[in-house]
Amino acid sequence: MADQRPGRPRHLDLDELLTDRSTRVLVCCGSGGVGKTTTAASLALRAAEQGRRVVVLTIDPARRLAQSLGLEELDNEPRTVPGALPPGSGDGELQAMMLDMRRTFDEMVAGHTTPERAQVIFDNPFYQTISTSFSGTQEYMAMEKLGQLTATGTWDLVVVDTPPSRSALDFLDAPQRLSSFLDGRMIRLLSAPARAGGNAFRKLVGSTFNLFAKAVSTILGGQMLADASAFVQAFDTLFGGFQERANTTYQLLRAPGTAFVVVAAPEPDALREASYFVERLSAEKMPLAGLVLNRTHPVHATLSGARAREGAETLEASRGDALAAAVLRLHADRVETAERERRVLGRFTRAHPTVPIVDVPAMATDVHDLAGLREIGRRLAS
Amino acid sequence: MTDQRWPAALAEARLHVVSGKGGTGKTTLAAALALALAAGGRRTLLVEVEGRQGIAQVFDTPPLPYAEQRIAVAPDGGEVRGLSVDAEAALLEYLEMFYNLGLAGRTLRRMGAIEFATTLAPGLRDVLLTGKVKECVGRTVGEDRRGGRRVPLYDAVVLDAPPTGRVVKFLDVTKAMGSLARTGPIHSQSEGVVELLHSSQTVVHLVTQLEDLPVQETLDTVDEIREAGLPMGGVLVNRVRPSRLPATALTGAATGAGLGAGLRSGLEAAGLFLKDEEVDGLVSETVEHAERVQVEAAVRSRLDAAGLPQLELPELTEGVDLGGIYELAELLREQGVR
Structure with missing residues (x-):
């Protein structure tokens, strides 16, 4: 590059990061359409080739990329990527998986309560909504899965792709959002505003809130509120466990051994999003390895x-x-x-x-086989 | 072909929904379309629904509030207004209209009650957002001098919709309504939204680039749109780069075969006496270009097979700034957008 300015940015040495045994978790983030999943898969393959036991968690890979990783079906379990490493090529290992958010949520519920109580939750119509279409569930489940994968100790490096959210930051906020949703305060207010809340609250907004609750129940229907209320009650005993896990995962993201790679394309939008991300990581004291600027010319x-x-x-x-x-x-x-x-x-x-x-x-063609991922890996590390 | 690029059905539509794979330039082209449709003294509204403030960035204005305001003037007197719709504000607007909450609305919002209510039913968010869009499309103003009839405030509304992965779900209001009460003000308004979205007043355009994945996603979304009974509009092919190579040279160039020697004498004829590595560099740039042109031709034929109106916008090498939006709008006009 012919860039002569002083203060030219440092070069991000990804090989150093990948071969460093103390790197245990690598999170690839960035806005949609910048090649996050491909970057995650390429880095995972390269690390495996250098002798590490790696699992890559992809969120919503394009079909052919998924196929090249041997992910024909969504089964929420890591599988060895066929043909990734030639036999006898060392100790490295590459496994891949695709997130199934519904199943991850089910497992989480089942792991925190008795089978009977879990069944009550699964049967609640509102659970369907929360576990499949609540915005943020995918982000939350991605983080939960990351926590599970690192906890097993089976792999010495977990590479994770992040969901194509509206904002690249959503996965940091999702656990908090879901928690405040499930902590039950609001639903109690809505289903019985007169009883919930203290005196001061009632004086302040009590009558308005009654009106609001009535309006909401007119819009959403009484049944939905009843379902939601039943769900939150059933969920109450799980709540502490969920929060604890979310907190553990959050701490994992700040722990030494975790590195964030922000992926962007050389376009104003993508880099603006990358900027927000860098600022947020620094505010959260999360370790940023650097920026991958994808598809340059x-x-x-x-x-x-x-x-x-x-x-x-x-x-x-x-x-x-x-x-x-x-x-x-x-x-x-x-x-x-x-x-x-x-x-x-x-x-x-x-x-x-x-x-x-x-x-x-940039490559002239899209990447959808291992050879392509290997080539991207080579470019990433150069 | 010329007339097929923007057929009458598209010219008659009043709600233009623009979607596309992330990173293909959806917001940029939605903005250019709003500007193109405003030409000739018309008034258009550009709406965004994901709270990204993409419109403000494209038009280089301060963040948009939840209010329609002028963001650009078309060359011959037309006007584009912008609006950033947010579900919570839309819900408050409703509640105030029907339940007269007064100032307490703000307190509710601060408490998180409004967010909670819109989160409770994810479908509600989409119903509220599309509901606001419908209200803008249907809004009338003043009186027509001749017939005493009120006329629409906006000649066209352009919606910068969620990306392809989410757009059909977003527009499938019927399904979203399934999760809400079967009576009440929002329900009846939603029925109007369903009617509008499935009528000839609406078209859904998809932005793509001549690359494998975006084109595949576009074709998949076209199927989804048709299955949902939504009116498909055109495909806006963005960032088309000119093929610089003579057609005869293309196949050979893709392999790099025989480029070197002939090229050197050609360059010398132009007064350029370059070192070997310079010539090699030019060759490798040319090979890359030729490969890309071939990929583009292949995906283009897949796109053509879909039989949809297509408009092409070039890559603006200096990047898209406000001037670039005007340039793109003019190019849309040249291809028949009206």
Whole structure:
């Protein structure tokens, strides 16, 4: 890169991170469409090739990427990736799994209560809503699964992809959101506002809240409120256990041995999201390894864009070699693209000068086999 | 082909829903479409529903409140307004309309009660958001001088919808309503939303790029949209890059075969005497380009097979800023958007 500015960002050395035995958890995050899942899978494969026992947790991989990892069906269990490592190639091991959020939720419930009580919860219509379409459940379950995978001690590195949320930060907030939803305070207020809350509360908003509760029950229907209320009651005994687990996972994310890799494309939106993420991680005291800038278009020749364009014009005017003219035009386009990408990145690095960065040149075709993942891994580590 | 790019059915629609795979430029093209449709002194509304403040970023304005405000002026007098709808504010608006909560609404919001209510039934969020969109589409103003009839406030409403993975669920209000009470004000309004979304007043456009995954996701979503009985609009193919290579050179170029020697003399004719590694660099850039052009041709034919109106927007090499939105809007107009 021809970037001469002082304070040029440090290079993110991913091989160092992957081979460092003290790295136990690697979280790939970033906004949708930047290649998070592919990055996670490539890093996992590369770490396995370097002798580590790795499991990669993918959230919603594109079909063919899933197939290349041997994930034909969603069974919520890690499976060895066929053909990932040639036989006799060392101690490394690669397993992959796809998150099944409903099943993860079921297991969590079953693990915290008696079979009878668990059945009461499973049978509640409201549980269907919470375990499948509550926004944030996927994020929460991804973190829960991460906690489970690390707790088994079967792998020495867990690589996790994060859900394609509206915001890349959702998975940090999801456990808290679900907790405040399930702690029962609101549902008690809504189903019996007169009894819940203290005197002061009643004086302050009591009558309004009654009105509100009535309105909500008109909109949602009495049955739904009754179901939700029954659900929260049944859930009450589990609640402490859930909170404790969420807290353990949160601590795991802050613990030494965990590293976050933020993935972005050289586009303003993706880098803006990456910026928020970097700020949030730092506020939460979570360890950021660096930024993977995916799908860049570095120039391969130092010829300036202006000279290339001039050359092309000369050739076109003199009806010279059409191919050479085309090649020069291409190069001029490419210089312009690379400059724009650098400008967009510049905004990020000015705000976050200490974040190490690696850029991964774009591939001409999408990656959907192990060879492609290996190539991405090579580019990530270069 | 020219007339097929924006057929009459699209020109007559008043609600343009824009979705696409994440990262393909959905918000940018929704903005350009709103601007293109505002040309000729018309008034359009650009709505976002995911609280991302994407509209404010694209038009370089301060974050939008929950209120419609002017964000851009079309070249010949038209106007684009922007609105960031949020489900909680929409619910409060309802409650105030029907239950007269007065100032207490804010307290409820602070307590988290509003969020709780919208979370209780995930379907409610979508019903509230689409309900607000419908209200904007249907809003009328003033009186037509001739017939004394009220006219729509907005000539068109462009909805920057959730990405392809979630959009059909978002628009399938009938299903969302299943989880709500069968009577009451929100229910009856939702019936109106269902009617609007399945009528010829609505079209759903999908933004894509000429790459394998985005095109696959677009085709899958087209099927889903049709299955849900929603009116499919056009495919907006974004970031199309020109193929610089002469067609005859393409196949050979993809392998890099025979590029080197001939290229050097061509370059010298242009007065460029380059070192070997420079020429090699140019060759490898050309090979990459040729490979990409071939991939693009392959995915394009899959897209063509879907038989949908297609509009193309080029990659703006200098990036998309406000000027870029105007450029894209003009290109949409040139392809028949009206």
